[in-house]
Amino acid sequence: MPLPDSAAVGTPRPSRASLERGVGAAVRRSDRERVLRITLALAAAALALAAAPASAPAAVDVGQSPLETSLLQRLNHIRTAHGLRPLGASLPLARAATAHATSMGRLGYFSHNSADGTSWDRRIARYYSKASYRSWMVGENLLFSDGEISSRDAVSMWLDSPDHRRNILEPRWRSIGIAAVFVPHAPGDFGGEDVTLLVTDFGSRF
Secondary structure: OOOOOOOOOOOOOOOOOOOOOOEEEEEEEEOEEEEEEEEEEEEEOOOOOOOOOOOOOOOOOOOOOOOHHHHHHHHHHHHHOOOOOOHHHHHHHHHHHHHHHHHHHHHHHOOOOOOOOOOOOHHHOOOOOOOOOOOOOEEEEEEEEEEOOOOOHHHHHHHHHHHHHHOOOOOOOOOEEEEEEEEEEHHHHHHOEEEEEEEEEEEEOO
């Protein structure tokens, strides 16, 4: 399958196990015979969006799955091991992550930006508003795996990528929303395979 385009801020470098070069690294995990694809978006400073979101987001039901719970615990363990504060679970960010993971799986694309061309930061802002805050910043890590994936493998893949690792260990984050969506026979970029899509949306506002 071709690598999807990404309009991430900061281009991730291919990991050591990379099979291809470019934005998003196609990585084969020889121990499990599956392909993982990773891409990253990082807001390196507070974002000043020029316009308000065009419309209110659709309601998204969010209930934390075992995989999402495990991801949050593992990410916070890594942060505290590096002397950083753990991240609080954010319902607005979780709704943003879930909506995007569901959209990618349903429409068959893998990108930070929405299918309608909305930029990733504006998409998140529809759920995680910057109104009434002096400072607002967001970041995002994405990953998809053929079949299922464990939190250990997912976090290991992110940590092996310098830019993903930098996002996880960004000291200014305060909150996180996590989505893990399994899609059977996913269309488009996923070639009809069963895939798991992971979205982690990071945020800080005050």
